[in-house]
Amino acid sequence: MSWSNWSGSVTASGQIARPQSEDELAALVRSAHKLRVTGAGHSFMPLCESGELIINLEDMAGTMRIAADRRTANIPAGWSIRRLTAALYNEGLALANQGDVNPQSLAGAMATGTHGTGTDLGSLSTFARGFRLVGADGEARWCDAATHADLFQAQRLSLGLFGIATEIEVSVVPAFHLAERIEKRRWAEVRESYEELTRQHRHIEFWFFPHSDHVILKTLDLCDPCDPPPSTTDMEEAVFRRILNISARLPFLTPALQRLMMKSGISGRRRGPAHSIFPSDRTLRFEEMEYEMPRSAGLETLEEVVGWIRRRSLPVTFPFEYRVVAADDIWMSPMNAGQVAAISMHQYAKMPWAALFASAEAIFRGAGGRPHWAKRHTLNRADVTALYPMASRYTAVRRAADPEGKFLNPHLETLFA
Numbered sequence: 318m319s320w321s322n323w324s325g326s327v328t329a330s331g332q333i334a335r336p337q338s339e340d341e342l343a344a345l346v347r348s349a350h351k352l353r354v355t356g357a358g359h360s361f362m363p364l365c366e367s368g369e370l371i372i373n374l375e376d377m378a379g380t381m382r383i384a385a386d387r388r389t390a391n392i393p394a395g396w397s398i399r400r401l402t403a404a405l406y407n408e409g410l411a412l413a414n415q416g417d418v419n420p421q422s423l424a425g426a427m428a429t430g431t432h433g434t435g436t437d438l439g440s441l442s443t444f445a446r447g448f449r450l451v452g453a454d455g456e457a458r459w460c461d462a463a464t465h466a467d468l469f470q471a472q473r474l475s476l477g478l479f480g481i482a483t484e485i486e487v488s489v490v491p492a493f494h495l496a497e498r499i500e501k502r503r504w505a506e507v508r509e510s511y512e513e514l515t516r517q518h519r520h521i522e523f524w525f526f527p528h529s530d531h532v533i534l535k536t537l538d539l540c541d542p543c544d545p546p547p548s549t550t551d552m553e554e555a556v557f558r559r560i561l562n563i564s565a566r567l568p569f570l571t572p573a574l575q576r577l578m579m580k581s582g583i584s585g586r587r588r589g590p591a592h593s594i595f596p597s598d599r600t601l602r603f604e605e606m607e608y609e610m611p612r613s614a615g616l617e618t619l620e621e622v623v624g625w626i627r628r629r630s631l632p633v634t635f636p637f638e639y640r641v642v643a644a645d646d647i648w649m650s651p652m653n654a655g656q657v658a659a660i661s662m663h664q665y666a667k668m669p670w671a672a673l674f675a676s677a678e679a680i681f682r683g684a685g686g687r688p689h690w691a692k693r694h695t696l697n698r699a700d701v702t703a704l705y706p707m708a709s710r711y712t713a714v715r716r717a718a719d720p721e722g723k724f725l726n727p728h729l730e731t732l733f734a
């Protein structure tokens with residue numbers, strides 16, 4: 318059976334193994350020449366690609382353990398965010414923030430710096446307190462801020478380069494509830510009041526269809542305890558699906574169709590436990606690039622990219638998604654130089670995306686952006702060195718942890734060999 322990522326843009330011929338215990342996993346790693354570990358395969362870059370062996374931890378036995386002070390929990394690394402957050406909720410606990418879907422594995426989400434939105438809320442990688450790792454030698458070891466400290470610092474955003482995580486200690490918070498509000502707003506109005514809006518709401522994001530003058534604004538705020546909502550998604554995708562399929566056949570209609578679609582009323586309200594409100598169903602496959610911009614350059618850069626798309630009437634069918642993420646101190650995190658504005662550009666998976674992304678990437682790079690590691694980018698090793706002061710230390714830790722390069726694949730070799 319061949320492996321493919323969520324969007325279908327990356328396929329791999331490697332044999333797929335599903336170990337059920339850490340001993341079985343260790344034996345697989347010892348005997349492998351080259352291998353990659355995969356979670357839910359939600360990355361757009363070929364991070365999990367391998368022509369030899371692909372390991373998936375979904376079948377590994379393991380249980381969650383909550384610390385006596387209820388501030389951290391040790392979680393099997395292959396658990397999905399969905400499974401983990403449901404289990405935490407049953408114990409009266411939660412993750413402080415989540416992204417907009419939840420099928421990803423905990424280890425996979427942390428390995429790429431997956432994030433949600435919130436000025437004071439860091440990426441999921443910032444929640445990691447320690448990792449149990451099966452290294453390239455097949456030995457399991459624990460690392461945290463005090464034990465194997467350099468390995469821990471690198472592993473906080475690891476891209477799967479330092480070993481296979483089997484258990485992760487994660488910081489958790491008391492369970493909370495969220496009220497979601499979705500509405501259509503004029504872009505000019507949101508642009509004007511954006512800073513104020515970010516101060517008013519715990520979470521704020523918006524989607525901007527490049528050919529429309531309106532955006533879809535989504536806010537999440539704390540609310541009183543209540544039951545989960547009847548719907549598992551923030552927005553219905555049926556009309557959008559029809560429009561995308563017309564655009565795929567007749568791309569020149571994209572601007573007009575987008576303006577027409579945004580004429581309709583768009584609004585939504587849901588409330589429930591946080592882990593049932595953060596994620597939504599995303600049933601339409603897309604390809605994605607995301608750049609994390611210095612926060613002060615975010616809105617201006619978004620307008621520049623949108624202006625370029627409008628001037629050329631380009632068939633960019635999906636909206637841009639705009640979020641903010643708190644600063645962190647993780648070696649390879651694009652958030653490590655300060656708070657960022659995360660700008661995601663998507664294209665329907667059935668339509669060409671590479672040339673569009675390449676032109677937009679030049680604008681994002683020109684304005685000081687650094688890419689999300691899981692999403693489309695064209696960085697090379699010289700770029701990584703120029704953009705990340707800790708890149709050489711990260712690569713040195715990788716070489717010490719995996720001298721034969723078992724965990725390198727062709728993509729990662731170009732960045733971190």
Ligand SMILES: Cc1cc2nc3c(=O)[nH]c(=O)nc-3n(C[C@H](O)[C@H](O)[C@H](O)COP(=O)(O)OP(=O)(O)OC[C@H]3O[C@@H](n4cnc5c(N)ncnc54)[C@H](O)[C@@H]3O)c2cc1C
Nearest residue numbers: 356357358359360416417422425428431432476477482691
């Ligand atoms: C529909 C959709 C929505 C998304 N929403 C968001 C979002 O809101 N915010 C955001 O920031 N990103 C988002 N992403 C990106 C996504 O969160 C990342 O690609 C994430 O890495 C996916 O997790 P995964 O389990 O699928 O990992 P994979 O893509 O399977 O793997 C990612 C990396 O993790 C490594 N890895 C996996 N398991 C282990 C392990 N046990 N030990 C060591 N390394 C491991 C892999 O080797 C690889 O390098 C989205 C992607 C999609 C397709």
